[in-house]
Amino acid sequence: MTRRRFDLTDFEWAIIQPLLPNKVRGVPRVDDRRVINGILWRFRTGSPWADVPERYGPYTTCYNRFVRWRKAGV
Template sequence: MQRHELTDKEWDLLAPLIPSAVTGQPRGDDRGVINGMVYTTRTGMPWHDLPHRYGPWKTVYYPLLPLCAERCLHPGPPADPGPS
């Protein structure tokens, strides 16, 4: 395990939440893709500079887009402004 990657314990919690591919070509290594997402977001590096051990940068980047769009469109409740 490299720095900025999920531990086995973290992966055991996350793996059951990842849906399986229903149609089309079987997906590759889900853990590698998730680790690539974690690595890039924790280090702040450009996607094009993603280390090869995580696979092609587009394979890691594109599954993350819907999550980013959902968070940007629905950022959660506004911060509490405190006492008036």
Template structure:
């Protein structure tokens, strides 16, 4: 698992306060699943192509969808933008977008950083 992306302790401490609370059943390790989400997005992979070291691909996908709807990623991006004087640059020139990607913002499934910065 040495070539895989894995968030370190300092990174997790900085963003874990924005994770929703677990209700009842303990959820799968947040570090592993969030690292899997970042790995899939960074490499432009399909969810089912995520390495099994991150956990089941369905769990990775479900967590991404659920947390996107709850605005977790908006709050994380807003927090990370604070250190850069309100500027957060994400370079996505290497990513391919599926034709349905344009509708994700309307459906609330894609983080809208501009709204999160205004709210903070």
């Protein structure tokens, strides 16, 4: 995978990954790392959620996980 400017490094991911809740759901999940990179992209660019590039997963997934993780204190 090519690392983009907004993407987490392996070192950063190793720190963040254990902090995320791992709740199993019925639908296959978009990879948490991709979603976090999408969340970071959104805040670094100041773009609306709907403009999050598809490579990070659906923008609704990025938004919903951001809200869920924020409520969980992540």
